[in-house]
Amino acid sequence: xxxxxxxxxxxxxxxxxxxxxxxxxxxxxxxxxxxxxxxxxxxxxxxxxxxxxxxxxxxxxxxxxxxxxxxxxxxxxxxxxxxxxxxxxxxxxxxxxxxxxxxxxxxxxxxxxxxxxxxxxxxxxxxxxxxxxxxxxxxxxxxxxxxxxxxxxxxxxxxxxxxxxxxxxxxxxxxxxxxxxxxxxxxxxxxxxxxxxxxxxxxxxxxxxxxxxxxxxxxxxxxxxxxxxxxxxxxxxxxxxxxxxxxxxxxxxxxxxxxxxxxxxxxxxxxxxxxxxxxxxxxxxxxxxxxxxxxxxxxxxxxxxxxxxxxxxxxxxxxxxxxxxxxx
Amino acid sequence: xxxxxxxxxxxxxxxxxxxxxxxxxxxxxxxxxxxxxxxxxxxxxxxxxxxxxxxxxxxxxxxxxxxxxxxxxxxxxxxxxxxxxxxxxxxxxxxxxxxxxxxxxxxxxxxxxxxxxxxxxxxxxxxxxxxxxxxxxxxxxxxxxxxxxxxxxxxxxxxxxxxxxxxxxxxxxxxxxxx
Numbered sequence: 001x002x003x004x005x006x007x008x009x010x011x012x013x014x015x016x017x018x019x020x021x022x023x024x025x026x027x028x029x030x031x032x033x034x035x036x037x038x039x040x041x042x043x044x045x046x047x048x049x050x051x052x053x054x055x056x057x058x059x060x061x062x063x064x065x066x067x068x069x070x071x072x073x074x075x076x077x078x079x080x081x082x083x084x085x086x087x088x089x090x091x092x093x094x095x096x097x098x099x100x101x102x103x104x105x106x107x108x109x110x111x112x113x114x115x116x117x118x119x120x121x122x123x124x125x126x127x128x129x130x131x132x133x134x135x136x137x138x139x140x141x142x143x144x145x146x147x148x149x150x151x152x153x154x155x156x157x158x159x160x161x162x163x164x165x166x167x168x169x170x171x172x173x174x175x176x177x178x179x180x181x182x183x184x185x186x187x188x189x190x191x192x193x194x195x196x197x198x199x200x201x202x203x204x205x206x207x208x209x210x211x212x213x214x215x216x217x218x219x220x221x222x223x224x225x226x227x228x229x230x231x232x233x234x235x236x237x238x239x240x241x242x243x244x245x246x247x248x249x250x251x252x253x254x255x256x257x258x259x260x261x262x263x264x265x266x267x268x269x270x271x272x273x274x275x276x277x278x279x280x281x282x283x284x285x286x287x288x289x290x291x292x293x294x295x296x297x298x299x300x301x302x303x304x305x306x307x308x309x310x311x312x313x314x315x316x317x318x319x320x321x322x323x324x325x326x327x328x
Numbered sequence: 329x330x331x332x333x334x335x336x337x338x339x340x341x342x343x344x345x346x347x348x349x350x351x352x353x354x355x356x357x358x359x360x361x362x363x364x365x366x367x368x369x370x371x372x373x374x375x376x377x378x379x380x381x382x383x384x385x386x387x388x389x390x391x392x393x394x395x396x397x398x399x400x401x402x403x404x405x406x407x408x409x410x411x412x413x414x415x416x417x418x419x420x421x422x423x424x425x426x427x428x429x430x431x432x433x434x435x436x437x438x439x440x441x442x443x444x445x446x447x448x449x450x451x452x453x454x455x456x457x458x459x460x461x462x463x464x465x466x467x468x469x470x471x472x473x474x475x476x477x478x479x480x481x482x483x484x485x486x487x488x489x490x491x492x493x494x495x496x497x498x499x500x501x502x503x504x505x506x507x
Contacts, residue, residue, distance in 0.1 A: 001411070017413065024398065024414040033451035038401040066401075155416070306401070311411030 001307045003115045003124040006133040007182035012158065015185055019143050020155050022296070022303035029065070029299060039068035042099040042309050047089070048127070049075040049105045054270055054294065055127050055137075059102045062301035068309070071098070086110065090119040098122045100309055108132035108174075123308040131172050137269055138178035140300040142186055144289050145224050147296065148265050160187035165217050167193040167250060168228030168277050171200050171239075175269045176228055180206055193217045195250060197239045214250050218259050225260065226267040227252050227278045243276055251275075252282045265289050333507060334491070337482055340501035343463065343494075346479030347376065350461050351383035353477050358428055361388040363456070365427045367397040369445055370415035373433040375496045376463055380432055393420030397431065397452075399444035417448070424453040430477075434492040436462040439473035464503055466490050 001014065028036055044063040046056050056072065063070045073093075080089060086105075093101060100123040103111050108130030115124040128134040145162060146154045164183050170176045170192050183190050184207045191209045192199070203210060211217045218225070230246065240246045247253070252266065257279070260266070266278075266288045274280050283290060338346070358364055361384055368377025374396045381394035400406075400414040431445055442460060449458065461477035466484040480503075484490060488507045495501050 021414060024401075024416060027417060028401070028451075031452055036401045036451070037447065038406065306414075307411055310401075310406045312407060312409055 001123075003111075004135055004304050004308065005111050005115055005124065005126045007135045007138050007178045007185070008133070010135070010182065010185065012185050015139070015142070015182060016156060016158065018139055018300065018303050018307060019146065021306060022139070022143055022299045023155055025065075025302040025306070026296065026299035029295075035065055035067060037067050038306060039063070039066040039309055042068045043097055044068045044070050044100045044102060044305065044309075045093050045096075045098040045122075046070065046072045046074075046127075047093070047101050047103045048073065049080065049103075049110075050128070051076075052104055052128070054297075055104065055134075058294070058297045059125075059127060059136075059301050059305075061298050062305055065298070066302055066305060068099075068305065071096075086114065087117070087119055090114055090117070094120040094122065100125060100305060102127045104128045106130055125304060125308065128174055131174055131177070133178045133181075134174040135178050135182070136297070136301055136304055137175050138182040139304070140293055140297040141175075141179055141226065141267060141269070142182055143296045143300050144267065144293050145188075145265070147292070148289060149223070158186040159183060162188040162224065163191070163220070163222045164188050164224045164226065165191045165193060165220075165222035166226045166228065167214060167217070167252070169198045169230055169234075169239075170194045170203070170228070171198040172231050172234045173228050179226065180208055184208070191217055191220070191222065193250065195240050195246070214252075214256065215259070218256055221261040222264060223261075224265045224267055225252065226269075227272075227282075229269065229271065230273055230277050232273075247276050251277050251279065253279045254281045257282045257285060260287070267293060270294070334504045335506075336502055336504050337490075338464070338480060338503035340495075343479070343501050343503065346463060347379055348383055350477040350479060351380050351387055354380070354430055354459070354461065355384065355388055357459070357476070361385075361390040361392050363427045364392050365420060365422075365424055365429045365455070366392055366394045367419075367424075367429055367431055367445075367449075368394070369431060369433040369441060370396055370398050372492050372494055372497055373431075374415075375494045376434060376461075377432040378496075380430075380461065393422060395420045397445055397448055399441055399448050402444035402447040404440060404444070417452075419452055424449065424455045426454070426456050428457045428459065429455040430459045430461050432461045434463050434494075435490050436460075436465045436473075436475055436478075437468055437490075439469045439471040442473050443471050463492060464490055 102125045104127040110129050111126035193211045268290050366377045366381045368374035384392040396418040398415040398417045459476040462475040463479040465478045466482045491504045493502045
C-alpha cells in the first residue's frame with residue numbers, strides 16, 4: 001500500500017488486511033509495554049489545514065506507539081497563514097525527510113494532489129478532505145461493528161448482511177461517504193436517513209437506500225445506527241428550520257433508543273452535539289460505541305501507518321542510498 | 329521459478345522422535361513441568377509448540393500452557409522486504425512473569441527472528457528464564473544466539489533453502505533441503 005486516500009477505490013482484500021492488522025495492533029495495546037519498535041527512525045508529519053483534535057491526536061498516538069517520530073504542523077500560526085502554497089509546504093516536508101504525511105484539508109482532493117503531484121515521496125494518508133472522504137474513520141467504524149459482532153473471532157470476516165443506518169447531514173459528511181463505500185465493499189447494507197435538503201444530488205449513484213423518516217428506518221431494525229454530527233460550521237444556508245425541529249425529527253432521543261432492536265449498536269464519529277443529533281440517554285447507553293470507536297481508531301491508524309511505512313518502499317527518491325547490503 | 333532439486337532430510341517419524349526427545353530434555357532441564365510456558369513463533373513454530381505442549385502433558389501428566397509470540401513488528405529487516413502481515417500473539421493466561429519460557433521455532437538460521445522474539449517477549453513481561461527449542465538448526469548465525477534444544481543439526485550452504493512442512497499447515501510432516 002503506497003497511500004491511503006479513499007475507501008471508494010479500496011478493494012475488499014486491502015480493507016480486510018487493514019482491519020486484520022488492526023486486530024493485532026489492538027492486542028498489543030493491552031500489554032504492559034504498549035510501544036512497538038516497528039517504525040523506529042521513521043518520521044510522520046501531521047499536516048492539518050483544518051481544525052481537528054481527536055483525529056490528530058489519534059494519529060499522533062498511533063505513530064508514537066509504533067516508535068515513529070511525529071511532527072505536528074497546523075496551518076494556524078504556520079507559514080500557510082502567510083500564504084505558502086500546498087506545493088511549497090509539501091516540498092519543505094520532503095526536504096525534512098518525512099516518510100508519511102497525514103493530511104487534513106478543507107479542499108476535497110488535496111490528499112490526492114499531494115500523492116500524485118511528485119512533490120513528495122512520502123506515503124500520504126487522508127485524514128479528511130473537504131466533503132470527499134475520511135477513510136480511517138470509516139475503517140475504524142467497520143472495525144468497531146465487526147468487533148461488536150464477532151468479538152475475538154473477527155479476523156478475516158467481512159460485514160456481509162449487516163444493516164447499517166447512517167443518519168444526519170450526509171451532504172457535508174465525508175465520514176458518511178467513506179462509510180458508504182467501505183461498508184458496501186465489505187458486504188453491509190447501508191441506509192441513509194436525512195432531511196431532503198441534506199441529501200447530496202448524486203446519491204442515486206450510490207449503492208444505498210435513502211429514507212427521509214428516521215422512525216421508519218428504525219422500524220427496519222438496523223444492526224448499527226450511526227448518528228452524524230450536525231456540522232454547524234458548514235450550515236451556511238437554511239437546511240432545516242430550527243435545531244429543535246431537526247432534533248425532533250432526526251435526533252436519536254430516548255423513545256427512538258427504546259425502539260431500536262435488541263443488540264443493535266449506536267455509533268457517532270464525534271464530537272457529539274448532545275441534545276441535537278443524539279440524546280444523552282443514547283450517547284451514554286451501553287449500546288453506544290463512541291469510546292470504543294476512539295480506542296479502535298488508534299489501532300486502525302497504527303495498522304494504516306504500519307502497512308504504509310514498514311515494508312520496502314518502491315520509490316525512486318531513495319535510490320541514492322545504493323544497494324541494500326547490511327551496513328550495521 | 330525454475331524447479332529446484334529438493335531432497336528430504338527428516339520424515340514424519342524423525343520429526344516425531346525429535347519432538348519427543350526435545351520434550352524430555354525440556355522436562356529434564358526444568359526439573360519437571362512447573363512454571364513452564366511454551367511459546368511458538370508463527371507460523372510453524374506455533375504448530376510445533378502445540379505438539380511439544382501435548383507431549384509435555386503426556387509425559388509429565390500436567391498440562392503446560394502453550395501460546396504464540398508474533399515477532400513481525402520487532403524484525404530488523406522490515407524495510408528490506410515487501411510488507412509482512414503480522415500474526416496474532418496469544419499469551420496464555422497467567423502471563424510470562426517469573427516463568428521459564430521455551431520459545432519454539434521450526435528453523436534456526438541467522439538468529440534474527442529469535443532476537444526479535446526476545447524483544448517482543450521483553451514488552452510482554454519478565455520471564456525468569458528463556459530457552460530456545462528448534463526443530464532444525466541449519467547454522468549461519470549472524471548473532472550470538474544458540475538453541476538449548478535441537479531436533480536436528482543440518483549443515484547447509486547459505487544459498488540452500490530448508491523447508492519444514494507440518495501436517496497441520498501443509499498436510500504432511502517432512503523437512504526438505506533444496507538448492
